[in-house]
Amino acid sequence: MSKARVPRLTVPVSDHDHTSGAAAAPVTLVEYGDYECPHCGRAFPIVQEVRRRLGDRLRFVFRNFPLSQIHEHAEHAAEVAEAAAAQGKFWPMHDWLFRHQDTLDDDALLAGAREVGLDVERVRRELVEGTHRARVRDDFMSGIKSGVNGTPTFYINGVRHDADFDIATLLAAIEQAGLAQATR
């Protein structure tokens, strides 16, 4: 019988990432997600609530994992989020995308970019030129190498969270990781 693998984050969180919350927080929650994935859409308000409840005790990181073979708009949605990051507005765009999962074609993405207050022409150009494609791909590959096995996949302090992501389970897992960190 093979030994069960415990997947861990192979690319540590860095300045390169989109992070929210205190860098010194005892717990870091990383999500690999796809803006068109309904399960990620279901996770979105849960993660929002977890962030609200834990405040400075949690740092949240989002990495792109578009399943572009089954979600035709997921790749462009991820690139638009990166285009927003280039204009200092990653999180507003990220939130907009999860609130508008049902309409993510290019026109809708640009309308969203306008709503969030981005330079839309620049977003359009960057989308056409694939400016952020490599970044999205890097996120995807870091996920693959870390054992991402679907979307969303969460890591709590670098260890894959295989249990459910309902609010109670996620909070309990985070609290436990925080305690483990404190007693080190």
Add this chain to the structure above:
Amino acid sequence: MSSALQGEAAPDFELVTADRRRIALRDLRGAPVILAFYPADWSPVCGDQMGLYNEVLPEFERYGARLLGISVDGIWCHRAFAENRKLRFPLLADFEPKGAVAKRYGVYREQDGTTERALFVIDADGIIRWRYVSPIDVNPGADGILEALDALTAEAAT
């Protein structure tokens, strides 16, 4: 029940794909082969194991590796599943006699009538270089496969 352990020759087989082609393992010598046994088509999540591998396929191809999915589902089920998920690699039907290939690889679950969730990386000479049996309800992801392919490549380079 044989075991098909790491370092042993991979048991040969010939099975039918969803589009009624026959694929024989012996014909795939010369490049690595990834065998992914999985319990059943139609797992209910986004990016289930086969869907995930479909996304990672270009990475497997960079190693020149061929990916084959295998379950005890029949070809009609495989065909509907592959079309629905837009799978671009073959699904093999270990359907009749049921689970015969899985049994030869030591990954058949008598109690369930399905295969284990098991991965094999076979080298260009037909030798099993990595094998992993995942807990049945845990999608093992693709990281182990890529590590095994990396190891094969590193070895070939030295």
